[in-house]
Amino acid sequence: MVLAMPEGDTVFRAARRLEAALAGRALSVSDFRVPAHATLSLVDWMVESVVSRGKHLLIRARPPARVSAPPLSIHSHLLMEGRWDVYATGERWRSPAFKARAVLGNPAFTAVGFELGFLQVLRTTDEVEVIGHLGPDPLGHSWDPAEAVRRLQSAPERPIGLALLDQRVIAGLGNVYRSELLFISRIHPRTPVGEIEDVGRVVDLAHRLLNANKDRARRVTTGADGINPYWVYGRAGKDCLRCGEALQIESLADSVRAAERDVYFCGSCQGSYIPTAGGVR
Structure with a gap:
């Protein structure tokens, strides 16, 4: 069997699942399991939206009023084997924990990014640096x-x-x-x-x-x-x-x-x- 790399439709569906579970809710769990962001915590940050752009996925969040910081975007790319799962909080994960690269949750849902090919957190205003080169997206609102x-x-x-x-x-x-x-x-x-x-x-x-x-x-x-x-x-x-x-x-x-x-x-x-x-x- 030939495995197919996630393509635009795969990432679009992942973004929609994450949007339904996370958007409009403050994070109560924030766990980045990559060295560059291992100490970063977005607990109490409000997830504003989740969008896909081609094969890229962006989770946008803004800080609570007490935190003086710009809105941030969690940028991921699934590459060949990556995926985002959504669980009811407390539900058993379908993959082992050592494969998780990011865990984001609220009292109702937990989103886990497994084997993500790429994961970074950047200022939302800097998104153009990672997706600005992309051509028109057939699933995007601005398809041209x-x-x-x-x-x-x-x-x-x-x-x-x-x-x-x-x-x-x-x-x-x-x-x-x-x-x-x-x-x-x-x-x-x-x-x-x-x-x-x-x-x-x-x-x-x-x-x-x-x-x-x-x-x-x-x-x-x-x-x-x-x-x-x-x-x-x-x-x-x-x-x-x-x-x-x-x-x-x-x-x-x-x-x-x-x-x-x-x-x-x-x-x-x-x-x-x-x-x-x-x-x-």
Whole structure:
């Protein structure tokens, strides 16, 4: 089984759960289990809101009247295995305590961040320093499809399979949505952005897929809650649900981000990209 990294819809749901449990309540438990913030206590601080921005999550809190301090934001990123759980206060945790990186609670609920890939506390006014680089968020109130298209087309020679993973272009897309978007659009992952006739259609599909899944406990892109929730992701070597051919997996090297990422696709439905022959065949 291939594990999928948390993507924008996962973080959106986590933020909504945390908002319901913590927002509008003062913290009675504040325990940061990372060296940089081990001595920090936000007990009696009021949680004002919890928001997601792409794959980033922000818990915003303001100090009690007696404390002279600016509002703070708890900034976390789940990376591959991180998650935030919410428990009724006193309920047994589903993971061992040594995996907890942050514990925040009030008399009714306890929120525990397990195996968080990144955790920091900063002034709320400084949030732009950690999320200001992000592109438009399909699940954000300020979603701007035209800006997403502009950012994609700003590097026309870049393969679409790499551009879609760049959080500076569109925030919240990961390996699952990248693979699924390109399969549904019948675009080979190596196709340069500049050779795609309708980039706007890909952007619109990203918006529709993430919004369709933001309320689901189980992500589905095939349109059915059956045995195969995904068209291609994690299904290398298995039959394509559309044409029956064996699905493929390739590693795309990203010179911009200095990384390699695997992408799943169907060579029959999406063609094969041959640069010297002028494109997709």
